[in-house]
Amino acid sequence: MRGLLKMKRLIELFVLFVLAPLCARCVNLPLNDDVLGLIVFKADVQDPKLKLATWNEDDDNPCNWTGVKCSPGSNRVVELNLDGFSLSGRLGRGLFQLEFLQRLSLAKNNLSGNINPNFSRVGNLQVIDLSGNNFSGIVPDVFSQCGSLRVISLANNKFFGKIPDSLSLCGSLIAVNLSSNQFSGSLPSGIWSFSGLRSLDLSDNALVGEIPNVIENLYNLRTLNLSRNRFSGQIPDGIGNCLLLRSIDLSGNSFSGNLPQTMQKLVLCGNLILSRNLFEGDVPEWIGGMKSLETLDFSGNNFTGRIPSTMENLQYLKVLNLSSNGFTDSFPESVMKCQSLLAIDFSHNLITGNLPATGSLAKLQFLNLSGNSFVGPIPETIGDLKSLSILDLSSNRLNVTIPDAIGGAVSLIELKLDGNFLEGEIPSSIGHCSSLTNLFMSHNNLTGPIPAALAKLSYLQNVDLSFNNLNGTLPKQLSNLPNLHMFNISHNDFNSELPTGGFFNTISPSSVASNPSLCGSVVNKSCPSVLPKPIVLNPNSTSDSISSSLPPSNNHRRNRNILSISVLIAIGAAAFIIIGVISITILNFRVQSPTSSSSAAALALSVGDDFSHSSSPDANSGKLVVLSGELDFSTGAHALLNKDCELGRGGFGAVYRTVLRDGHSVAIKKLTVSSLVKSQEDFEREVRKFGIVRHQNLVALEGYYWTPSLQLLIYEFVSGGSLYGLLHEASDDYVLRWNERFDIILGTAKGLAHLHQSNTIHYNIKSSNVLIDCNGQPKVGDYGLARLLPMLDRYVLSSKIQSALGYMAPEFACRTVKITEKCDVYGFGILILEVVTGKRPVEYMEDDVAVLCDMVRVAVEEGNVEECIDSKLRGNFPVEEAIPVLKLGLICTSHVPSNRPDMREMVKILEMIKCPSELQEELG
Template sequence: MSRNSLIGSIPASVGELRTTLVLDLSHNRLNGSIPSQIGGAVSLLELRLEKNFLTGIIPTQIEKCSSLTSLILSQNNLTGPIPAAIANLTDLQIMDLSFNQLSGSLPKELTNLSFILSFNISHNHLQGELPVGGFFNTIPPSSVSGNPSLCGSVVNHSCPAVHPKPIVLNPNSSSDSGGRSLSSNLRHKKIILSISALIAIGAAVFIAIGVVTVTVLNLHVRSSTSLSAAPLTLSTGDDFSHSPTTESNYGKLFMFSGDAEFVAGAHALLNKDCELGRGGFGAVYRTVLRDGRSVAIKKLTLSSLIKSQEDFEKEVTKLGKIRHHNLVALEGYYWTPSLQLLINEYICSGSLYKHLHEGESKNCVSWQQRFNIILGTAKGLAHLHQLNIIHYNIKSTNVLIDRSGEAKVGDFGLAELLPLLDRYTLSSKIQSALGYMAPEFACRTVKITEKCDVYGFGVLTLEVVTGKRPVEYMEDDVVVLCDMVRGALEEGRVEECVDGKLRGNFPAEEAIPVIKLGLICASQVPSNRPDMAEVVKILELIRCPSEGQEELE
């Protein structure tokens, strides 16, 4: 209901929207206060009330909306302090309270919001010292500007020092008895200070000895651990029924095909100089096999969620058999109880994200290449869904581009490898995929199906066409790609929906249907999204109507 001319106040009955995921009343003329009954909307993921005429305080009952990821109340006339209860919204990723009349100091509890990606409290009347720690260590000055009474390193304004009150001696106590008493007290204090100094020096020496002892022991343990973990048992072939050794200090390295030896030896598996990137489930490294092939090694960081070696090998065997032109191949694995590595095909040209957002303008991705990437990604996902595998984490950093410009979907099957992975852990680990996540992730009563991949694919499609990220953070606003594209398309501003780097070099008869398909895939309602197999057929029809007619002739 955003961008209308709605007037009046927000009704208290808003609290009855217990299954609503998104409440967007922004860009209207609403007045009055935010009703405390808002806490009844317990399933809310996004609450957007910006650009209205709302007054009063931010109700503390908002903490009951525990699934909130976006809280945008900017450009109103809200007053009072920022409630500490907001710190209980532990899934919060976007918080924008800018351009209001908020006052008081910032609650220190806000540092507990570990998933915050965008934080804006600029242009209010806040005061006092900015909290230290958490996301406050990385926020830009613009996010807190316009609050003259705020102090701290971020605003480059030091807080006034608090000095202890000086001890003032009574000048009238100059009598002989008073002098003797004062002299006696001073001698007594000197003795106490001397004893305190000796105790402090002794404690410092004791602590120093302790630190040295612990350091030496730690170095000894590290060296012994590294020596015991060095041996690797290498194996090749198709037999997974045996484990070469039962000793916990030994690991099992298995390649589905080819040589299991590495050019620089096993110790180079996790060479930091060859790190390709990091994600929610682990870091990725590049290394070279004896036969000259490069591979990408993913170190999993959720070892505690893997039930056993048997379960791990059972699932990794299934994934190792998956071969498709648009999927990154799993070529092997390494196992110890405390360390699990996945050895994947290395794709030389990097991620789609890099090509869209980090490449130079002269190396612009053409429309033909973009269409191929969208179609290839769709084919890869359709193949996974045919095998009853849900990806869960579709985003442009997980789509890789090979030498020929073909898309290859990577990082799939992690949910199969981590059987104890619950919805909360999964959503927290893929929080970097903000904008791609289907709304049902935050609703515990809705079953997660392959339709969550369709949602991510829809957002990815719009990202490829527009060249814009799923969520863009402006100085005083947050632009959600789906909303922007939908609004521009409805108003006939198609040129705003296509990457300006293309300079108009794209066929509108292909671009517009692709954009509409992306919006349909990114529907808020899972049942409204098509299957990926249907998406592939639609894309092939969009591209080939004329070719099909020529063949018929």
């Protein structure tokens, strides 16, 4: 069979290249070799997306074909751009027929194999871009006829061996990108003489050698990236003649010596990255003259001495990394004048003295001064850094107390103060750092209790307070922290019972070791029962104080009588007060809400006859509460639950649309889990909790109604229907465009992130619970309903709530795994896959069951990810957005909860995908 296929291919080539031209000449027909060449190229590749469907061998010329551009005068092909077409296969000989081809771009495909040596036959090529494929092997000497070549990119492939010496013949090159391959050996010497070269990127290879002084010939060079290779030697003085250099990255090599003084002439340079080399000596004072610097990274070298004061001249500097060197002396005050700084890393040096007053750096987001010899206090100005996310002051010699001002750094995500000599108590102001995720204060001299405010930090994941002198009782509310992975309080002096529930049910014994007075099952020590101390009144005392000693035995009966009378009086007074408060409350309620009882009566009567199988409740026993302050039920309360207006049914009950007399529409959910619902007090408390959660991407709860046998939730009405309906039930003429899908994914992520920030787990993420408003914006509904159940039993949840197959996180099936917000992240990941692919999470066929996440995962592993995009989009989507979003959905569906990102991270990642960083400067 293989022999027959090979013979068939030979026959096709013979017909196209021999017989067809002969026949055309015999009948004097004009022949376009470009058509033949492109058809042969097409025959050598696989086109799963049918991107080349317009390529028809019967056409007179290919000028209207997808990806093809022709010269207007001659109709000959001058440009072939097939970027991101998902093509696979090999680079066949058909392209060699395109003798007028000037620009060839096949980037971001799955093409493989070697580069054909006949490539040099296309002598007019100006641009070659084969980046982002699976080409491999040694690059042959194909540059013998490259006089016109201006741009070449072979980046992100699997080429190996030496870069061909013939590249030195391409003197017209302005951009060379051979990064992320396996090239080895030294560079062709001619590269350093390309006077027109603007960009040279050889990063991520295994190249060796030195930069010669003839680099001075590259006076047009803007970008030089030699990072992550094996280059060595010193930076030559000639680099100072490359006056147009804007970015230099020599990181991850073995460059050594001092920095040449000529570099001070590079005043346009914005990025100077020399990290992880062997540079030594002082950082020169002239560095302050490179006033365009935005990134300065000298980390991981052997620089010594003091940091120069001229740093204050770098007013555009955003990132300053001098970590892992041998800098000495005190922290340079000059750095505090660089007010554009976003990140400072001076970690692992020999810097001494006090910490600087950093209040002037209002934009600072990252500060790492760990591994030095700083002494004294943490300055109060730390509270002025409102944008600071990471603060690492660990492994220094800081003492005194942690200032209350730390609570002013409200954006903190990670705080590391471990390995110092800090004393005093942990300030309760730390509770203001509501985004705090990691808190490390181990190996200090801290005393006192853990502040209760710590239990408010719902994003906390890792806490290490070990090896201190902390004492007192542990706040019971710590067990409510939903994201804890580690809580180490070992080697302290706590004297209470460990909190129970949540993370503390499975806490490691090593995390609580060496607390002699700590008790609980984890430390195998039972807690003593504590009875309240009896209060005895001393009748002989003239003061108001309470005696703690018992009276003499002969006065025992008398004092007991006095105590009983006192207790009776106290009880009677308390009862009188309670009755009075209740009476006043009822009177106030009736005065302030004259319509509420009538509304409740109308509501109760309207639903009792038609929908309640139990006896209709008394008209005055129901309670209607309006949360939004806008709805008027004094009129139009009749027929609120009209059977003809039913919108749908779910695990919690049916939903109806009702239009009030003022024209305002609401959606009313009639709960059908009354046997599971808590008491009225618990019901109202929980409903009010998620009733105050407000966000533009959440369906707002506007009110509720309660009787013992009937509970209603009143929501805003969202007019656009559910996401499920738009994806799976709309007519064939209606298609959600890519931008609409992306906005729905991002808006849903924002809604869930706000829920989690409000300590609410949804438990039931699915497309039918995402509603679309009239502006196309998503609103997440049905959140918080799980809190109405008497207990969060995962089997009740999976049967009553998580009814949509395919969305339920795997931890629901395991009793020993903690249920957290990460179960929502799993459901959201499935939702992403559903929106991008247009397929249901689980689809049943005649002989098989297709599970969406498994199908997408296999496609990604096999390199066929674009095949998963909804065919209804017909290719009208940006690959650079759709593919990352799809892969992000897969990450969310990891079976290990800790591997899933949280929803805040999801929002940030999605926003980065939608608005990537500014494109590189165009060549020309």
